[in-house]
Amino acid sequence: MSKTKETFCVIDDDLIHQFIIKKMIAGIPADFEKNVLVFSNGLEAITYLKNAISNHDELPDIILLDINMPIMNGWQFLEQYKSIFPSLNKKITIYILSSSDNPHDIARVKEFKEVSGYFIKPITENELEKLMTAI
Amino acid sequence: MYTNLLFQSFFYLSDNFLMIIDSDGNFKKVNDKWKELGFSKEELIQTPFVNLIYPEDQAETKNFIAADEFSNTASELKNRLVSQDGDILLIKWRFLKIDSTEDIIAIGKDISDQTRQQLTYEAFTKDLKEKSKKLEDLFELSEDLIVIANADGYFKKVNPKWIEILGYSEAELLSTPFMEFIHPDDRSKTTTMVRKQMEGTTAIKFENRYQTKSGESVWLEWNATSVDQTGDIFAIARNTTAQKKQKIREQATLKEVRAKNKQLEDFAYITSHNLRAPVANIAMLTKFLEETQLSEEQEKLTKLLTDSTRILNQTLHDLIEVIQIHNKDNTKLVEVSLEKIVKEVTNQLSGEIMSSKAEITTDFSDVSIVRYSEIFLRSIFLNLISNALKYKSPDRKPVINITAKRLKNSIQLTFSDNGIGIDLEKYKNQVFGFKKTFHNNIDAKGLGLFMTKSQIEALNGTIKVSSTLEKGTKFTINLNL
Incomplete structure (x- = not known):
């Protein structure tokens, strides 16, 4: 059975980046419906996930997470995510998408088994397409 | 008669200088002791006693004898006798006048040794006092x-x-x-x-x-x-208070410098991050712009915008790499297969290799595995191979040859190409400089060779270049092991 819908979740405080990612995702040809959820910080995103915790349809398939954000940054989001992870009704793949190439950040990702990869901005359409089809 | 014999015996047996002189001071009789001075009895008899006296003591001796103060009781005198060889003996004399004959009888005792010992003792004490004074001075000062x-x-x-x-x-x-x-x-x-x-x-x-x-x-x-x-x-x-304080100051300075360095490093990361975010956005936005309907001029401008953004993005990346050169994780030594590194790097550069039809040959028969920083080694290979591709000659198919050889204390890697070469006469001191390029190549950022040199030197190696214009360039690297 092929999928009918794929939901992306972009967590980034940069409005231009939000616009770009939305446009890129929309531009990738696919034979299923593509949804994009956008949040400007970790708190907004974790609140949404908590509310939708058992609603399979409303949960995203892929999260693209920025690190440096106001209110709740990427690391803090991941800590919170760990606690809700067991009760999630869906397998969610998380990628870091940050403009930080600070090796401390890159190394720290390894502490979170919930994270599947680290991309440094800008992500290419090719890479994005691979993420999309890997699901 | 018997008394006379007895006297004679004492006279000859005595270990002292015994003599009888007349009132004029000439020898009348001497015992055998005098022989020790080197004079026979015959030589002495009738000669003046003072002839044997050390010149300085002669006057005193003459006066003593003339003074005639030993008529009734024995009287003492010290003077020095001189032997035939010039030795000097210090003698303590006792004189007595024999009334009936006016002759003088005298017994002389050799006190040279005794005196010498006394003198030595005095000198020793004096020396000790001086030494003690010196020690005291040392102690005081x-x-x-x-x-x-x-x-x-x-x-x-x-x-x-x-x-x-x-x-x-x-x-x-x-x-x-x-x-x-x-x-x-x-x-x-x-x-x-x-x-x-x-x-x-x-x-x-x-x-x-x-x-x-x-x-x-x-x-x-x-x-x-x-x-x-x-x-x-x-x-x-x-x-050692002053030295200690100096050391403490140095340590404080060192700590401060380290903190400042850390601050600078963080600053570089933050700057790079904050610059990279909008640069990444510009890159994407430009790409979107390319996909819209553009006039010919707009298209040209968009192309230039794309190039500038790409270079800006790469420069930011390179700057971070420069900062990271001395990072401990990067300098960790591991066993690295040269073949594997070449494979990875050629994969990374496969686009350029294909389009230029470049041929890359290797000879790792002498050394195939080196113990080195994997990150650095990959970066060195990437920089030198992409450098060779970048400066290929338009007239011939690029050929890049890489070899590894084991020397006594190092491993020597060579990268030779048949590219356009570098004018070393002109750029001798600038090949490995920061932001130096030698060609009007739009991609040349000049960081590559600077990075390569820094990465080699961070692990105590060396890199040298030789080149002939229009023939090619050869880099020789010595990795210290």
């Missing part, structure tokens, strides 16, 4: 702190330097247990050291702090101490 302490924990003797440095009077220093002058934090280790002293250890470079009367700490370095039979400790200490 020494820049070091000299002390004698007893087993009860008191100073018995201190030199003036103690008074100068600690500010206590001599009386105070001698009447207080010395442990009380020591910084409380150093008392326990000092007690241990003193106990070891008692057991016969010699302290070398033992350091502790004393406190001055005004409460300041003074660092002392004890360089030699020993215990004599009485249990006293003799010790010499040097005041």
Whole structure:
């Protein structure tokens, strides 16, 4: 059975980046419906996930997470995510998408088994397409 | 008759100089002792006694004999006799006049040895006094702190330097247990050291702090101490407070520099991050712009915008790499397969290799595995191979040859190409400089070779270049192992 819908979740405080990612995702040809959820910080995103915790349809398939954000940054989001992870009704793949190439950040990702990869901005359409089809 | 014989026997047996001289001072009779001077009896008889006297003593001797003060009782005289060989003997004489004949009888005792011993003793004492004075001066004037302490924990003797440095009077220093002058934090280790002293250890470079009367700490370095039979400790200490303070200042400076360095590194990361985010956005936005309907001029401008953004993005990336060169994780040594590195790098550059139809040959038959920083080695290969591709000659198919050879203390890697070459006459000192390019190549950022050199030197290696214009370039690298 092929999928009918794929939901992306972009967590980034940069409005231009939000616009770009939305446009890129929309531009990738696919034979299923593509949804994009956008949040400007970790708190907004974790609140949404908590509310939708058992609603399979409303949960995203892929999260693209920025690190440096106001209110709740990427690391803090991941800590919170760990606690809700067991009760999630869906397998969610998380990628870091940050403009930080600070090796401390890159190394720290390894502490979170919930994270599947680290991309440094800008992500290419090719890479994005691979993420999309890997699901 | 018998008396005469007896007298004769004594006369000859005596170990003293015996003589009878007439009132004019000429020898009338001598015993065998005189032979020791090298004169026979026959030579002496009838000659004046004073002839044998050391010149300086002759006048006194003549006067003594003339004074005739030994008529009734024996009288003493000291003078020096000179032997035939020139030896001088100091003699103590007793003279007595024999009334009936006016002859004078005299007994002379050789006191040379005795006197010499006396003189030696006096010289010795004098020398000792001088030495003692010198030691006293040393003690008084020494820049070091000299002390004698007893087993009860008191100073018995201190030199003036103690008074100068600690500010206590001599009386105070001698009447207080010395442990009380020591910084409380150093008392326990000092007690241990003193106990070891008692057991016969010699302290070398033992350091502790004393406190001055005004409460300041003074660092002392004890360089030699020993215990004599009485249990006293003799010790010499040097005041190292100035050096210590200097060292503490240096450490503080070093700490500050490290913190500043860390700050700069963080600053570079933050700047890079904050710049990269909008640069990434511009790159994407430009790409979107390319996909819209554009006039010919707009299209040209968009192309330039794309190029500039790409270079800007790459520069930011390179700057971070430069900062990371001395990062510990990067310099970790592991076993790396050269073949594997080449494969990875050629995969990464497959686009350029394909489009230029470049041929890359390797010879790792001598060395196939090296122990090196994997990150650096990959970066070195990537930079040198992409450099060779970048500066290929438009007239021929690029050929890049990479070899590895084991030398005595290093591994030598060579990268040779058949590209356009570098004018080394002109750019000799700039090949590995930061932001130096030698060609009007739009992609040339100049960071590559600077990075390569930095990465090699960070692990104590060297890199050299030789090149002929229009023939090619060869890089020779020595990796120290």
